Amino acid sequence: MNQKPEQSAPNIPTSTAPAIQTGLPAADSKEMRKLIGLMEQFAVLKHATVAMGVRQADAETIECARRAVEQGYADVVLVGNRAEIEKASASVLPADAPLPFEIVDTDEPEEEIVSMLMSGKVDAAIRGTAKASDSLSNLKRACDINEIHRIAILLTKQGNPYFFAPVGIDEGTTAEDKVKFICLGTHLLRRVGVMPCVGLITTPDDAGKEEAAIIIREMKKRDITVIDYGLNLEKAFENSNYIIAPNGISGNLIFRALTFLGGGDGLGAPILMDHHVFVDTSRSAGHYTKAIMVASALSKKREYKE
Incomplete structure (x- = not known):
């Protein structure tokens, strides 16, 4: 188990890595379009362990997690009520197939995903279908910060x-x-x-x-x-x-x-912090596969080397 690093408000960077200079307006440049492909490459390369909060598990949530594992983005840990997750999984996955993800059984996913992230049990986390206010409040408390910056x-x-x-x-x-x-x-x-x-x-x-x-x-x-x-x-x-x-x-x-x-x-x-990667998600969007990809790509499990 990793020791929790001390953390206050995020440090504002004063220097950054070299970037691609296009000299063109963003809409005319191919570099931003390459961004998604690059992040997919980072995710597969790092193959981080990513926790996802789950409340009221449904087939869509299970399918998103399955796709993230299938595409090699991450090892996924679903954090929520085990019985609900297994029931939802039965409607998506073959009856005799092993679950492609780990399940951490809890009725308080908003607390558990933050605890797992801070302890180093996972490399990154996404909110998934966990409650927004409780998840973010727990994150701020655990990181000892008063404000967050989501991009x-x-x-x-x-x-x-x-x-x-x-x-x-x-x-x-x-x-x-x-x-x-x-x-x-x-x-x-x-x-x-x-x-x-x-x-x-x-x-x-x-x-x-x-x-x-x-x-x-x-x-x-x-x-x-x-x-x-x-x-x-x-x-x-x-x-x-x-x-x-x-x-x-x-x-x-x-x-x-x-x-x-x-x-x-x-x-x-992504919520920008010094030591941890937490990706906020919209409960009504359901595009959790991509959020898992982003979380794995931004994780500090392994630095990307060309």
């Missing part, structure tokens, strides 16, 4: 991937918080080999303009270019690969509109 990975209907934040209703409420989001997100993009192109979506009032000016000024000090697109969503998505919404509420609405109404897809929202 959603979004695929549009056309298959273009984007990083998108904030998506939590209580996130991104200040310019300072958005600066943290930008620093952490650009570091993650560079880590997977992509040059960040950051676009701000801002309100047209004085407060929105003032906040945008503060953010751009602060990011310039860090040699990170940020462009304010106002409310021009089309231009922001055309020319950026990392979109910052005005706040978590509007970000959540934009994300849901693009995924549930616009034919897009969500790959989960």
Whole structure:
């Protein structure tokens, strides 16, 4: 069992790994499209052990876990009520076939997935169908942090991937918080080999303009270019690969509109922390195979070497 490292708020990176410089707007570049393929390669290479919270197990949840194992992304541990998981598995898997995943029996998956992550029993975790508020509260308590930074990975209907934040209703409420989001997100993009192109979506009032000016000024000090697109969503998505919404509420609405109404897809929202990998998921999305892939790819089980 690994000893739990001390952790406070995430450190904002001051330096990052080299990234691919495309010189082209994100929508015209193939580099972001390569991102998903790269993450799949990382996941298979690392083949991490990933815990997934399960409440009210159903056939879709089981099928997502089965596919993740079948595609070699990870060893999956389903954390929830064993009887419910086994019953749901019987409707998906052949009767005599061994379960392709491990089951940890608990009626409190929100606590257990965090405990397993912190103790080192698993390399990464995804929320799955566990309750959001309880899972994130337990995570903050275990990591001794007051705030979290989730960055959603979004695929549009056309298959273009984007990083998108904030998506939590209580996130991104200040310019300072958005600066943290930008620093952490650009570091993650560079880590997977992509040059960040950051676009701000801002309100047209004085407060929105003032906040945008503060953010751009602060990011310039860090040699990170940020462009304010106002409310021009089309231009922001055309020319950026990392979109910052005005706040978590509007970000959540934009994300849901693009995924549930616009034919897009969500790959989960990694919570950026120094020592642990936890991918938040939407209970209504059901795309847990991809979230498991992301969790395994971002895990620190093994550093990727070309």
